Amino acid sequence: MRHHVHWKYDVLVVGGGAAGLAAAVTLGRHGIDTLVVEKRPAPSTWPRATVISTRAMEHVRAWGLEAEVRAEGPDADVWLWECASLASADDGRAVAVGYPTREQAARVSPTAPAVVAQDRFEAVLRRHLTTLPTVRVVSGVEIADVASTGDGVVATTADGRTLRARYLVGADGAHSAVRRAVGIGVRGDEEGVLTGTHAVVRAPLAEVLGEVRFGLYWVTDTPGLYLPAGGDRWIVAPDEDLEDPDAIVAGVRRGAGDPHLDVRVESVRRVRAAAHLAESFRAGDVFLAGDAVHRVTPRGGTGMNTALQSGVDLAWKLAWVLRGWAGPELLDTYEAERRPVAEHVVARSTDPDGSRRDVATELAVDLGARLPHVVLPDGSSTLDLLGPGWTVLAGPRADAAGLAVVRSGSAPVAVHTLDTRAARTLGLGADGTLLARPDGVPVARCSGAVATPRPAAA
Numbered sequence: 001m002r003h004h005v006h007w008k009y010d011v012l013v014v015g016g017g018a019a020g021l022a023a024a025v026t027l028g029r030h031g032i033d034t035l036v037v038e039k040r041p042a043p044s045t046w047p048r049a050t051v052i053s054t055r056a057m058e059h060v061r062a063w064g065l066e067a068e069v070r071a072e073g074p075d076a077d078v079w080l081w082e083c084a085s086l087a088s089a090d091d092g093r094a095v096a097v098g099y100p101t102r103e104q105a106a107r108v109s110p111t112a113p114a115v116v117a118q119d120r121f122e123a124v125l126r127r128h129l130t131t132l133p134t135v136r137v138v139s140g141v142e143i144a145d146v147a148s149t150g151d152g153v154v155a156t157t158a159d160g161r162t163l164r165a166r167y168l169v170g171a172d173g174a175h176s177a178v179r180r181a182v183g184i185g186v187r188g189d190e191e192g193v194l195t196g197t198h199a200v201v202r203a204p205l206a207e208v209l210g211e212v213r214f215g216l217y218w219v220t221d222t223p224g225l226y227l228p229a230g231g232d233r234w235i236v237a238p239d240e241d242l243e244d245p246d247a248i249v250a251g252v253r254r255g256a257g258d259p260h261l262d263v264r265v266e267s268v269r270r271v272r273a274a275a276h277l278a279e280s281f282r283a284g285d286v287f288l289a290g291d292a293v294h295r296v297t298p299r300g301g302t303g304m305n306t307a308l309q310s311g312v313d314l315a316w317k318l319a320w321v322l323r324g325w326a327g328p329e330l331l332d333t334y335e336a337e338r339r340p341v342a343e344h345v346v347a348r349s350t351d352p353d354g355s356r357r358d359v360a361t362e363l364a365v366d367l368g369a370r371l372p373h374v375v376l377p378d379g380s381s382t383l384d385l386l387g388p389g390w391t392v393l394a395g396p397r398a399d400a401a402g403l404a405v406v407r408s409g410s411a412p413v414a415v416h417t418l419d420t421r422a423a424r425t426l427g428l429g430a431d432g433t434l435l436a437r438p439d440g441v442p443v444a445r446c447s448g449a450v451a452t453p454r455p456a457a458a
């Protein structure tokens with residue numbers, strides 16, 4: 001993009017976690033000059049989230065990273081398997097935790113949730129960013145202050161340097177310095193609403209199980225939750241507060257039903273998780289994404305996924321405005337569209353029964369308003385047709401001359417003619433058209449006449 005006299009970068013992303021990385025990938029794919037600043041000199045090796053949702057995996061697929069991400073974890077369903085011990089897991093039962101099985105996902109999506117630890121997932125995203133020429137990531141730089149000037153933003157680093165950008169994305173986590181600097185308050189339970197111990201252990205639990213078929217194992221004899229975090233790495237959350245590594249080793253051996261199992265404790269942490277929702281998602285040209293704006297407890301496993309989706313949503317809208325494909329009013333749709341989702345996941349994460357939720361309801365929240373997945377004759381999906389600009393999906397007899405009118409809109413328009421079956425599954429007649437945003441949300445449907453892009457895209 002063209003450099004402006006007042007600012008060096010189009011977008012400054014503060015924080016290289018799930019929200020910041022997803023925003024940077026999306027901005028980079030739109031060719032937007034982006035600087036990501038991350039205060040950690042080296043990435044965290046704490047696995048944290050271990051589940052990537054269906055919709056988040058759809059983004060990963062669109063970025064061409066699905067195989068690389070899936071290779072980081074077991075081929076498993078995100079259901080909770082309840083069993084007396086891991087050694088007797090065959091006698092257990094599956095409990096829904098709000099995620100579809102791979103089979104259920106196949107009916108609505110070209111992909112499925114993945115059981116991949118957050119640190120490994122983020123490493124894939126960081127590698128991908130190095131292939132995007134307009135994005136630069138710098139580590140070991142902390143942003144201490146931020147101001148929106150009315151014509152861009154000025155950020156000050158902890159060592160006194162100044163960075164100027166047209167827009168700033170505050171993706172700096174639950175204790176966001178950006179949020180504090182621009183004076184946005186949060187509402188919610190700032191006290192710990194969920195406490196416990198998380199240990200990261202290395203143990204051959206896959207061999208004990210025979211095969212890792214699920215994303216979560218709840219062992220009832222020696223109560224505790226076991227989450228596969230890649231290879232022989234597992235997160236263990238014992239039901240009682242154990243902090244002594246020897247007690248953790250003894251607990252895992254009992255849970256596995258093998259008193260001699262080779263168990264190594266990598267780390268033990270007390271987890272004290274709270275939930276909050278920011279009063280506003282924006283102050284001038286400064287936007288908040290991820291935990292900075294909507295923090296959830298690990299209950300329900302929605303934190304990383306909601307962070308990623310907010311990052312993507314904000315980033316494509318910033319890209320459209322920066323490219324002149326939409327007016328700045330498009331940016332108002334960020335909070336309007338993401339707040340209801342944030343309210344849902346925050347409330348779910350503070351509900352004691354929030355982990356065990358019905359699949360259909362939570363899947364609908366995760367997928368949002370994107371158009372349906374329909375398998376096309378070549379085996380691809382309608383979702384694969386979405387481009388960075390407008391996408392028109394047309395019935396087989398839609399007016400090609402009329403479709404050319406659409407091309408005269410500000411953002412580029414890609415037109416795809418569907419066969420009768422695919423068009424019908426989308427609710428389109430033979431001469432019907434559907435106009436979709438880059439996130440797959442339909443904004444207009446027409447029968448006979450042509451859908452014309454609206455500037456605000458909302």
Ligand SMILES: Cc1cc2nc3c(=O)[nH]c(=O)nc-3n(C[C@H](O)[C@H](O)[C@H](O)COP(=O)(O)OP(=O)(O)OC[C@H]3O[C@@H](n4cnc5c(N)ncnc54)[C@H](O)[C@@H]3O)c2cc1C
Nearest residue numbers: 015017018019039049143172173290291301302303304305
């Ligand atoms: C124990 C635990 C288990 C979890 N389990 C799940 C789960 O199963 N599923 C799920 O979806 N989510 C889970 N989560 C939540 C998930 O980890 C978070 O929601 C997610 O990391 C939020 O991403 P983010 O990018 O908004 O913030 P973060 O991941 O916190 O990233 C923020 C980044 O900003 C950097 N930063 C902070 N301040 C500054 C600054 N001033 N300048 C520059 N950089 C800065 C930080 O170093 C950090 O890298 C869990 C969290 C915890 C703690």
